[in-house]
Amino acid sequence: MRGSGFGRRGFLGALGISGIAIAIGMSASPVARAIAGARAYVGCFTTGGQGRGIMVTTVDPGSGRLTMDSTIETTDPTSLAMSPDGRFLYAVNESDGAGTATAIDLTTQPPTVLNTVAVEGNRPIDLCVTPDGRWLLTANYESGSVTVLAIAADGSIGDVTDVAQHSGSGPNERQKGPHARQVHVDPSGNWILATDLGADSVFVYQLADGKLSQQSQATLRPGSGPNQLCFHPDGRSAYLVSELAVAVTVCDWNADRGELRPGFTIGTADPTGLFGNYAAAPVVSPDGRYLYVANCGHDNIAAFAVSGATLTLLGRTLSGARRLYGLTISPDGRRLYAAHRGTNTVTWLDLDPSTGLPGPASKALDAPSATTVLFG
DSSP states (O other): OTTTTOOHHHHTTOBOSGGGGGGTTSSOOHHHHHHTTTEEEEEEOOTTSSOOEEEEEEEOTTTOOEEEEEEEEOSOEEEEEEOTTSSEEEEEEOOSSEEEEEEEESSSSSOEEEEEEEEEEESEEEEEEOTTSOEEEEEETTTTEEEEEEEOTTSOEEEEEEEEEOOOOOSSTTOSSOOEEEEEEOTTSSOEEEEETTTTEEEEEEEETTEEEEEEEEEOOTTOOEEEEEEOTTSSEEEEEETTTTEEEEEEEETTTTEEEEEEEEESSOGGGOTTOOEEEEEEOTTSSEEEEEETTTTEEEEEEEETTEEEEEEEEEOSSSSEEEEEEOTTSSEEEEEETTTTEEEEEEEOTTTOOEEEEEEEEEOTTEEEEEEO
16 A cells, blocks of 8 residues: 555544554544444344344443444444544445445434445455545455455445455364455555465555555464454554464564564463364554453453563453454443354443453343444
8 A cells, every 4th residue: 555645644544343443533534523432333143143234322431331223234244344534334244155345324314325245255254444445355254365345435335446365274174275354454554464364374465556466474373273463552563363273472563564473472261171262353452551352262351461572361351241252442442342143242341440451241232143343
């Protein structure tokens, strides 16, 4: 994306899932500032689940409770992202076969679907919007690829402009081929990072005029299965969670060269009971002092203290329901929100500002087959 005029200020307006949500309000338009802190959007799986799409909720700033206002009907919205100006919401629809992405106009009451388009990839599982609001990118799990789609001036999704195909495999039975898991804009706004569970890699791309060119590739130990990462607020470090290894790795990020270098690694779960557990959904506190990772099989949240290039485990806290799937931190950093796909619940956990530890979980919302929460 060099030459596109993206910079740190532009990045802070681009919103995606998990840790990206903490940027709301920092450089957004008046519309986005009016919305920020008042709304949260909950993706709910529909195929084989009980959800109807995306729940639009109001956030009580005092209690943290979410109150449902309306539902945006769309198929299997696994991941959500916001336009830089806060006017449009985007979702990937993780369906087998021809995957799709949906654009939603948030300026209407209730919000309305603008369009749904094919992404030319199978099972799109994550997405992001570039800081200039011109491009939507999707990570397509089953096909192991990243798709670029144009965004029109009215917020609708246009044509596919490029598809980058990953390659690689690993020793785990789930790694017979590439499986793109996440697509993410770096804090400088100049690079696209795509994690790949099947290839044990993070691919780094430049985006120019809707076309991707690979800059570098960070490789992890075989069988790690990287799924998601988030950046430290200083933009110089990233925390990469490996689903299969049940671990998190501190990575050095060089924004000048577009290079990610894995370093210190620590497990997220009790090493005596790793079977049936997988790590996911890293989020970092706005002040950069603490990192949180979901242990989805054990249904708990691991809390770490950040100390330079290392992490120290502070403890693990039960998420408050079963089949934990997604984790989000509130824009003010006061609470974690945990989406539970199997028990139809979103819970919240207050964070102790002095210790960084989450408190006991409370129910925030009945949410059928919940997968993710995005503030906006």
